[in-house]
Amino acid sequence: MNYFLAQLVNGITLGGMYALIALGYTMVYGVLLMINFAHSEMFMSGAYIGLGTLLLLSNAGTQNAICKVLPFLSFLKSLRGFFTSSTAGLIILLVIVLAVAAVLTGGLGMLTERFAYRPLRHAPRLAPLISALGVSIFLQNAVLLWIASNKPFPHLISVKDISGGMHLGITPVRIMIVATSVLLLIALDLFIARTRVGKAMRATSQDQDASGLMGINVNSVIALTFFIGPALGGIAGVFSGIYYGTVTYNMGFMPGIKSFTAAVIGGIGNLRGAMLGGFLLGFIEAMAQAYGSLIGVPAAYKDVATFVILIVILVFRPGGLLGSSVVEKV
Amino acid sequence: MKRNHRIVVGVMAALLTLALALTGCGTGGGGGTSGGTTTFNIGFGGPLTQGDVSFGQGGERATKLAIENANKSQEAKDAGIQFKVISGDDQSLADVGTTVANQFVSDKNMVGVVGHFNSTVSIAASKVYNQSNFVQISYGSTNPDLTKQGFKNVFRTCATDDLQGPTGADRANKLGFKNVAIVNDSSPYGQGLVKAFKDEFLKNGGKVVFEDATQQKQNDFTALVTKIAAAKPDLVYFGGTYAPDTGAGALFAKQLKSGGVTVPMMGGDGLYAPEFITGAGADAAEGNFATCPGMPVELLPNGKQFAADYVAMFPGQQPAPFDAYAYDAANAIINATYKVAKDLGVNKVTSPAGRDALLAAVAATDFDGVTGKVSFDNKGDNNNRVITLYKVVNGKWEAQPEQ
Numbered sequence: 183m184n185y186f187l188a189q190l191v192n193g194i195t196l197g198g199m200y201a202l203i204a205l206g207y208t209m210v211y212g213v214l215l216m217i218n219f220a221h222s223e224m225f226m227s228g229a230y231i232g233l234g235t236l237l238l239l240s241n242a243g244t245q246n247a248i249c250k251v252l253p254f255l256s257f258l259k260s261l262r263g264f265f266t267s268s269t270a271g272l273i274i275l276l277v278i279v280l281a282v283a284a285v286l287t288g289g290l291g292m293l294t295e296r297f298a299y300r301p302l303r304h305a306p307r308l309a310p311l312i313s314a315l316g317v318s319i320f321l322q323n324a325v326l327l328w329i330a331s332n333k334p335f336p337h338l339i340s341v342k343d344i345s346g347g348m349h350l351g352i353t354p355v356r357i358m359i360v361a362t363s364v365l366l367l368i369a370l371d372l373f374i375a376r377t378r379v380g381k382a383m384r385a386t387s388q389d390q391d392a393s394g395l396m397g398i399n400v401n402s403v404i405a406l407t408f409f410i411g412p413a414l415g416g417i418a419g420v421f422s423g424i425y426y427g428t429v430t431y432n433m434g435f436m437p438g439i440k441s442f443t444a445a446v447i448g449g450i451g452n453l454r455g456a457m458l459g460g461f462l463l464g465f466i467e468a469m470a471q472a473y474g475s476l477i478g479v480p481a482a483y484k485d486v487a488t489f490v491i492l493i494v495i496l497v498f499r500p501g502g503l504l505g506s507s508v509v510e511k512v
Numbered sequence: 513m514k515r516n517h518r519i520v521v522g523v524m525a526a527l528l529t530l531a532l533a534l535t536g537c538g539t540g541g542g543g544g545t546s547g548g549t550t551t552f553n554i555g556f557g558g559p560l561t562q563g564d565v566s567f568g569q570g571g572e573r574a575t576k577l578a579i580e581n582a583n584k585s586q587e588a589k590d591a592g593i594q595f596k597v598i599s600g601d602d603q604s605l606a607d608v609g610t611t612v613a614n615q616f617v618s619d620k621n622m623v624g625v626v627g628h629f630n631s632t633v634s635i636a637a638s639k640v641y642n643q644s645n646f647v648q649i650s651y652g653s654t655n656p657d658l659t660k661q662g663f664k665n666v667f668r669t670c671a672t673d674d675l676q677g678p679t680g681a682d683r684a685n686k687l688g689f690k691n692v693a694i695v696n697d698s699s700p701y702g703q704g705l706v707k708a709f710k711d712e713f714l715k716n717g718g719k720v721v722f723e724d725a726t727q728q729k730q731n732d733f734t735a736l737v738t739k740i741a742a743a744k745p746d747l748v749y750f751g752g753t754y755a756p757d758t759g760a761g762a763l764f765a766k767q768l769k770s771g772g773v774t775v776p777m778m779g780g781d782g783l784y785a786p787e788f789i790t791g792a793g794a795d796a797a798e799g800n801f802a803t804c805p806g807m808p809v810e811l812l813p814n815g816k817q818f819a820a821d822y823v824a825m826f827p828g829q830q831p832a833p834f835d836a837y838a839y840d841a842a843n844a845i846i847n848a849t850y851k852v853a854k855d856l857g858v859n860k861v862t863s864p865a866g867r868d869a870l871l872a873a874v875a876a877t878d879f880d881g882v883t884g885k886v887s888f889d890n891k892g893d894n895n896n897r898v899i900t901l902y903k904v905v906n907g908k909w910e911a912q913p914e915q
Contacts, residue, residue, distance in 0.1 A: 185738065185742050188738045188741075189735055189738050189739075192734040192735045192738055193735070195734070196732055196734070326561060326562065331561065331562055331565065331757075332755075332756050332757075332791070334790050334791060334793065337793070343772065349741070349772055351734070351738065351771060351772065353770070422731075426731055426732070426763060426766075426767075427763075427766055427793060428756055428762070428763060428766075428791055430756045430757060431562075432562070432729075432757055433731065433756070435729070436729060436730070436731060437731075467735065468734075468735040471735035471736055471739065472735055472738070472739060475724075480724060480725060484735075485727070
């Protein structure tokens with residue numbers, strides 16, 4: 183039983199991360215009917231930005247190096263003690279790191295939209311797709327060339343098991359990942375359903391031209407979509423860094439594919455679907471690895487199990503679990 | 513709209529240029545003859561920008577050092593020969609390695625290739641080299657299959673996994689480990705290594721309590737770790753490499769510890785890199801083992817001079833065991849070039865007859881290298897086979913001599 187619960191905890195943590203990334207895919211698809219293949223690089227950029235912010239605020243070596251070039255930043259040194267000594271300081275540090283990563287990654291997302299997608303908005307559907315792949319390759323190689331292919335990420339939050347003798351692997355970092363994902367989903371859901379801007383977003387996703395005629399600034403709505411999606415991806419990136427303790431320039435690839443799958447399972451374009459799909463996928467993956475060998479599937483093939491389930495779901499519900507089957511607009 | 517298009521075209525062009533630059537399209541013009549001296553190229557193939565870069569960059573440095581020393585030598589001056597290194601970045605990927613190999617074999621001034629590092633890449637590239645009768649000496653591919661293909665042009669200076677696995681098993685046995693959990697990273701290297709380890713470990717009376725595989729580039733091992741914890745091994749043997757974009761051994765070690773598997777992990781040469789310790793974190797890496805072909809450079813007979821030259825040419829870098837193998841591999845090619853130039857004439861070295869003679873000369877290699885005596889058996893494997901066990905002690909790899 184403990185073994186099952188421990189694997190469940192593994193799956194939920196993974197699911198929380200997938201869900202956060204999947205939200206970004208699904209939001210962009212909902213508004214633009216476009217799959218943003220550069221989203222996995224938003225995840226990666228978020229992790230690097232988070233790491234940079236963290237080192238800038240709490241690492242003596244980085245601070246000394248940066249102050250040589252930019253002396254006016256030396257006030258950061260006096261803050262270091264506060265951030266690293268107490269729990270309160272640590273929490274504030276974490277919030278700052280997440281906020282900076284979210285805002286900058288969101289900004290990067292807006293830039294991408296402005297320069298890589300907007301000029302192609304009325305082009306055939308495949309053109310922005312190719313453009314997205316280009317952005318993805320560009321960002322990966324930019325990080326590889328100018329920053330580093332991989333860097334260790336300091337342990338920010340304890341990875342100590344707090345379930346005591348049960349060995350369930352419930353650690354503060356996992357609680358934070360899952361709790362933040364759920365909170366962000368609820369906030370986003372309320373934002374889309376209850377606010378004027380959210381209404382404008384829904385209108386834009388239904389019909390861009392008509393909502394433009396109704397006085398909605400379509401460009402800014404789309405830009406906002408491209409801020410929120412990547413910002414969530416960036417937060418997931420920081421979590422990934424904290425959780426796995428390392429960042430690499432191509433770290434977005436696998437989680438990107440899995441989260442895209444999660445978004446499709448849940449019904450792409452549907453926010454709650456993305457969340458459901460993310461957790462479901464994390465759960466399936468952990469269980470496939472935990473019990474796959476009982477039915478003769480080695481753990482190395484856990485991804486096969488995952489994608490078989492994707493296919494089965496799509497056969498019976500082509501629109502995904504919560505998605506409605508889209509009627510072709512005439 | 514017009515302006516927008518121009519931006520898109522600009523961005524696309526920039527991307528294309530970048531992509532071309534990254535795939536390493538510039539082979540660099542070969543040397544050829546000038547003023548009585550002939551310049552020959554020696555190819556170096558290994559992971560330089562991604563994959564197991566620690567091993568690739570180290571091998572490249574050692575090859576450059578070998579060539580630097582050769583170019584200064586009296587022998588090169590007498591023969592009227594100079595050498596130049598042409599590096600090919602295979603990114604630890606078989607398909608990229610094949611592209612690199614194709615570039616190398618089309619280079620008319622190239623006498624041979626030092627490389628590649630990863631067994632997967634070496635095996636894929638060896639087919640290309642074989643078709644062109646091109647000397648390939650791997651300095652780090654330890655999968656036995658590389659030299660079992662019947663290719664006359666393929667050699668290696670390092671020892672193989674059918675020796676490395678059993679050595680790991682014997683040492684594990686002597687250290688008192690009885691119940692092992694075995695995991696490989698689904699690469700030919702990892703699979704070959706764990707098989708050799710397992711056979712010997714069972715023969716010694718040990719028990720395999722768990723066996724499974726991970727995938728290349730996997731970053732989440734938590735479910736696997738929970739499973740390993742339930743199997744209660746006293747040692748985890750991991751056949752794979754350290755780097756996050758290949759076998760991710762460092763991440764695996766880290767997640768083992770945070771997932772409650774506190775017993776040590778043992779692996780092969782793929783883990784024996786400083787980046788394993790930084791990647792896993794000093795806490796998680798502490799107490800883990802790795803076997804590696806060769807001896808620590810400082811214990812080698814000619815190693816002191818090699819290490820001194822290495823540090824002098826590349827300040828801030830320390831030579832690793834594979835670097836010494838790359839150095840000897842480069843020297844085997846250099847010596848063969850001298851011999852063929854003397855026998856057939858400098859202008860005939862890269863002719864078809866010259867290539868046959870180069871192969872014969874490399875096969876007959878016999879010199880005292882920095883890793884000891886270098887000579888090849890009829891398959892192309894080095895006759896001098898040494899495996900050393902290392903352990904992470906106080907955040908550093910430390911050799912564990914056999915008592």
